[in-house]
Amino acid sequence: xxxxEVNISKSKTWALLKRxxxxxxxxxxxxxxxGEALRHFYFRQESGQLYxxxxxxxxxxxxxxxxxxxxxxxHYKPGVLADKPGxxxxxxxxxxxxxxxxxxxxxxxxxxxxxxxxxxxxxRGEFRYNSSNYDRLSSLLPYYRDHPEMRxxxxxxxxxxxxxxxxxxxxxxxxxxxxxxxxxxxxESDKDENGYIPLHGEWGEEIGTGKVPDLYxxxxxxxxxxxSFLEDCVRxxxxxxxxxxxxxxxxxxxxLSVTMGRRIAEELGVxxxxxxxxxxxxxxxxxxxxxxxxxxRGAEKYSEVIAAIISGDDK
Amino acid sequence: MPFNSIEYIIFLxxxxxxxxxxxxxxxxxxxxxxxxxxxSRSSIIYLxxxxxxxxxxxxxxxxxxxxxxxxxxxxxxxxxxxxxxxxAFFKYSGAFxxxxxxxxxxxxxxxxxxxxxxxxxxxxxTLLAYLIELKRGKIxxxxxxxxxLSSFMFFPKIAQGPIERPSNIMPQFRERHSFNTGRxxxxxxxxxxxxFKKLVIADRxxxxxxxxxxxxxxxxxxxxxLATIFYSFQIYADFSAYTDIAIGSGRLMGFELSKxxxxxxxxxxxxxxxxxxxxxxxxxxxxxxxxxxxYWFTGKFREVTDFTRAIEKLxxxxxxxITFFICGLWHGEGLNYIIWGLLFGVGLTFANYxxxxxxxxxxxxxxxxxxLGLRLFNVLITFLFVSFAWIFFRSDNITVAGxxxxxxxxxxxxxxxxxxxxxxxxxxxxxxxxxxxLRQEIxxxxxxxxxxxxxxxxxxxxxxxxxxxxxxxxxxxxQFIYFQx
Numbered sequence: 001x002x003x004x005e006v007n008i009s010k011s012k013t014w015a016l017l018k019r020x021x022x023x024x025x026x027x028x029x030x031x032x033x034x035g036e037a038l039r040h041f042y043f044r045q046e047s048g049q050l051y052x053x054x055x056x057x058x059x060x061x062x063x064x065x066x067x068x069x070x071x072x073x074x075h076y077k078p079g080v081l082a083d084k085p086g087x088x089x090x091x092x093x094x095x096x097x098x099x100x101x102x103x104x105x106x107x108x109x110x111x112x113x114x115x116x117x118x119x120x121x122x123x124r125g126e127f128r129y130n131s132s133n134y135d136r137l138s139s140l141l142p143y144y145r146d147h148p149e150m151r152x153x154x155x156x157x158x159x160x161x162x163x164x165x166x167x168x169x170x171x172x173x174x175x176x177x178x179x180x181x182x183x184x185x186x187x188e189s190d191k192d193e194n195g196y197i198p199l200h201g202e203w204g205e206e207i208g209t210g211k212v213p214d215l216y217x218x219x220x221x222x223x224x225x226x227x228s229f230l231e232d233c234v235r236x237x238x239x240x241x242x243x244x245x246x247x248x249x250x251x252x253x254x255x256l257s258v259t260m261g262r263r264i265a266e267e268l269g270v271x272x273x274x275x276x277x278x279x280x281x282x283x284x285x286x287x288x289x290x291x292x293x294x295x296x297r298g299a300e301k302y303s304e305v306i307a308a309i310i311s312g313d314d315k
Numbered sequence: 316m317p318f319n320s321i322e323y324i325i326f327l328x329x330x331x332x333x334x335x336x337x338x339x340x341x342x343x344x345x346x347x348x349x350x351x352x353x354x355s356r357s358s359i360i361y362l363x364x365x366x367x368x369x370x371x372x373x374x375x376x377x378x379x380x381x382x383x384x385x386x387x388x389x390x391x392x393x394x395x396x397x398x399x400x401x402x403a404f405f406k407y408s409g410a411f412x413x414x415x416x417x418x419x420x421x422x423x424x425x426x427x428x429x430x431x432x433x434x435x436x437x438x439x440x441t442l443l444a445y446l447i448e449l450k451r452g453k454i455x456x457x458x459x460x461x462x463x464l465s466s467f468m469f470f471p472k473i474a475q476g477p478i479e480r481p482s483n484i485m486p487q488f489r490e491r492h493s494f495n496t497g498r499x500x501x502x503x504x505x506x507x508x509x510x511f512k513k514l515v516i517a518d519r520x521x522x523x524x525x526x527x528x529x530x531x532x533x534x535x536x537x538x539x540x541l542a543t544i545f546y547s548f549q550i551y552a553d554f555s556a557y558t559d560i561a562i563g564s565g566r567l568m569g570f571e572l573s574k575x576x577x578x579x580x581x582x583x584x585x586x587x588x589x590x591x592x593x594x595x596x597x598x599x600x601x602x603x604x605x606x607x608x609x610y611w612f613t614g615k616f617r618e619v620t621d622f623t624r625a626i627e628k629l630x631x632x633x634x635x636x637i638t639f640f641i642c643g644l645w646h647g648e649g650l651n652y653i654i655w656g657l658l659f660g661v662g663l664t665f666a667n668y669x670x671x672x673x674x675x676x677x678x679x680x681x682x683x684x685x686x687l688g689l690r691l692f693n694v695l696i697t698f699l700f701v702s703f704a705w706i707f708f709r710s711d712n713i714t715v716a717g718x719x720x721x722x723x724x725x726x727x728x729x730x731x732x733x734x735x736x737x738x739x740x741x742x743x744x745x746x747x748x749x750x751x752x753l754r755q756e757i758x759x760x761x762x763x764x765x766x767x768x769x770x771x772x773x774x775x776x777x778x779x780x781x782x783x784x785x786x787x788x789x790x791x792x793x794q795f796i797y798f799q800x
Contacts (some may be wrong), residue, residue, distance in 0.1 A: 012496070016496040016497070019770055019774065022774060023774045023778065027781050030778050030779075031782065034782055038786075132791070159322070160321040160325075163321055167785050169782060172786070173786065173788065173790065174736070174740070174786075174787060176786060176787070177736040178736060
C-alpha cells in the first residue's frame with residue numbers, strides 16, 4: 001500500500017468513525033428526550049392503574065396499607081376497614097403482581113412513612129416458581145431512578161437489568177398508550193376508593209372443587225422476599241397481617257406455599273389467617289365475580305370480617 | 316443464550332474483538348471456543364454429544380475421501396444412516412416413548428428422559444450436506460480437524476441455521492478476514508433490524524396469538540382467524556429476525572452466511588413461496604431429496620430437465636409429496652406437522668396439474684400473465700393458503716387444528732381484544748414490516764430495511780428503530796420459535 005492509499009484509507013476510516021460517533025450521539029439524544037417525555041407524562045397521570053402504583057410508592061400516608069395481587073385489590077374495602085374516625089386505609093394491590101412487586105412497593109412506603117397496619121393478601125401457590133413473576137417487575141421500572149430502596153428488588157427482574165436501565169426509555173417500555181390514555185383523562189371514569197376497585201356482577205355457578213395441583217418447584221427467592229416483607233414490617237414496628245382471602249372452591253388439600261407462608265409468619269410472630277375456605281363465603285355464589293374474585297358485595301362482607309379480626313372482635 | 320438477550324450482545328462484542336486480535340492461524344480455535352461456550356449455555360452435555368458426532372463425521376469423511384468404489388459407498392451409506400439415526404433418536408424420543416408405553420405399558424422408558432438438543436436438526440442436515448457433496452466429488456474433505464469442528468459449530472448458525480453448504484462456509488474459515496468498517500456497519504444494521512423484528516413485531520404478535528391459541532376452547536372463529544393471520548407474521552418476523560442476527564453476527568467477523576428469506580409473503584404461488592421461505596432448507600430439500608428422488612423415479616438420472624410430460628408429472632407429484640412429507644416430519648413427530656408438509660406437497664402438485672387450465676382461463680378472461688391485478692390476487696391466495704397451513708403448524712396436535720379450522724369457518728362472533736395496546740402495537744408492527752418490505756420488493760431489492768445515499772436519513776432511521784425497540788419491544792418474549800426444531 002503506497003502512502004496515498006494509506007491516506008485515503010485513513011480518511012475513510014476517520015469519516016466512518018465520525019459517523020459512528022454521530023450515530024451514538026443521535027441515539028443518546030433520542031433516548032434522553034423520548035425517555036424524559038415519557039417520564040414527565042407517566043408521573044402526570046391522575047387516574048388509572050399506573051397512577052395508583054405511583055400514589056402507593058410516592059404519596060400514601062395511610063394508617064393501614066393493603067398489599068397483594070388483583071385479589072387484594074378487589075377484596076379489601078378501605079372504607080369498611082377504617083374502623084375508627086380519621087383512620088386512613090389505602091389499597092395498594094395491583095393485578096397480576098406477586099410478592100416481588102409487593103415488597104418493592106413496601107420498601108418505598110417504609111422509606112418515608114410507617115403505617116400502623118400492613119395487610120398482605122397471600123395466594124395459594126404464591127411460592128410456585130414462575131419466570132413471568134419476575135417479568136412483572138417491569139411495573140416498578142419507572143421508580144428505579146428515584147427510589148434506591150427499590151433497586152435490589154427491581155434487579156431481580158433479570159441479571160443485566162441495570163444495563164438496560166441505562167436507557168431513559170426502557171423503564172417506560174410498552175406503556176406509551178396507557179400513559180397517553182391516562183393523560184387524556186380516559187381512566188377518570190373508573191374511580192377507585194382509596195385504591196380499591198369494585199367488581200360488579202355475580203358468579204352464577206355452583207361451587208366447584210379445587211384441583212389438587214402437581215407438586216411444584218418452590219421459588220426460594222420468592223420465599224426469601226416474603227420473609228423480608230414481614231421482617232421489614234416487624235422491624236418498623238408495623239402490625240402485619242397475612243390473609244388468604246376467600247375462593248369459591250372447596251379445597252381438599254393444604255397448599256405447600258400456604259404451609260410455608262404460615263410457618264414463616266409464625267416464626268416472626270405475625271398473624272397468618274387462611275380464610276380461603278371460610279364457610280361464610282362458600283355458600284353464596286352471589287358474593288363472587290368469578291371463582292377467584294369477590295364482587296363488591298362480597299368485598300364488603302369480607303372487609304367487615306377482616307376489620308373485626310384486626311380489632312379483636314372476631315376470634 | 317438467545318440472540319435477543321443482552322448477554323448475547325456482550326458475548327458477540329467480546330467474540331468479535333477477540334477474533335480480530337487473535338492471529339489468523341489460530342482464529343479457528345477462538346471461534347471454536349466461543350461457539351462451544353455459546354452452545355454450553357444451552358446444555359453442556361449436548362455440547363459433548365455434538366463434539367462426538369463431529370469427531371465421528373470427521374473420521375468418516377476422511378475415509379469416504381480416501382476410499383473408492385464399493386468401500387466408499389458403504390462408508391458413505393453407513394455414515395448417513397448413523398447421522399439420521401442420531402437425529403431420529405433425539406428428535407422422536409417422545410414418539411418412541413409413546414410406542415413403548417403402548418406396547419409394554421412403561422410410561423417412563425429411557426426415551427422419556429431424552430431432552431431435545433438445541434439445533435440438532437440443523438446440525439445433522441448440515442453434516443448430511445457435507446457428506447453428500449463429498450460423495451458427489453463436489454468438495455474435498457476438510458483435513459484440518461480444527462476448521463472442520465469450528466465451521467460446523469459456528470455459533471451464529473448452530474441453533475437455527477441457515478443450513479450452510481460446506482462449499483460456502485468451509486473456505487471462509489481458511490480466508491484471512493480483516494476488520495472492515497463498511498461491512499461492520501452493514502452487519503450492525505442487519506442486527507438492529509433483526510432485533511426490531513423479533514422484539515417489536517414477533518414477540519408482540521405472540522402475546523395475542525398465544526392467548527388465543529393456548530385457550531382456543533374459549534375463543535370464537537373471528538379471534539382465531541385474527542390469531543392465525545397474526546401467527547403468519549409472527550413466525551416470519553421471528554424466524555427472519557433470527558436469520559438476520561445470525562448473518563449480521565457472522566458478517567461482523569467477515570463470514571457471509573446464506574440468505575434464508577426473501578419477503579415470502581409477496582410470493583404469487585406456493586412454489587415461489589418456498590423459493591423465498593427458509594431458503595437454505597428449501598434448497599437442501601431440493602438438492603438432496605427432491606431431485607435424487609425424481610431422478611430415481613424416472614430412471615433418467617441427470618438427463619431429465621423438465622417435467623412437462625404426463626409420466627413426469629406423476630414422478631414430480633410423487634417426489635414432491637415425499638419431499639414435503641419429510642419436510643413436515645423434520646419439523647416434529649406430530650401428525651399436524653406431517654399434514655402441514657403434505658398440504659404444500661398437494662398444493663404444488665395441484666398447481667402443476669392445473670397450470671395449463673389456468674393459462675386457458677387467463678386467455679379467455681383476457682388477463683395478461685404480467686397483469687398487476689392478477690399478481691396481487693395470486694399473492695393474496697398464496698398468503699391465505701400458507702396461513703391456513705400454519706394452523707396445523709401452530710396447533711398442539713391434529714385434533715386441536717381441526718377444532719380451530721371448524722371455528723374459523725363457522726363460528727364467528729365478537730373479536731377478543733385482550734389488552735387493546737397489544738393489538739394496536741401488533742397491527743402497527745405488521746404495517747411497518749409490510750411498508751418496508753414492499754419498498755424492498757418493488758424498489759431496492761436490498762436485504763436491509765433502509766438505504767440512502769445520504770448518511771443522515773440512514774442514521775435517523777436506525778436510531779428510530781432503536782428507540783422503537785426500547786419503547787415497544789417485548790423484552791420478556793423468550794426464545795425464537797424455530798429453536799424447538
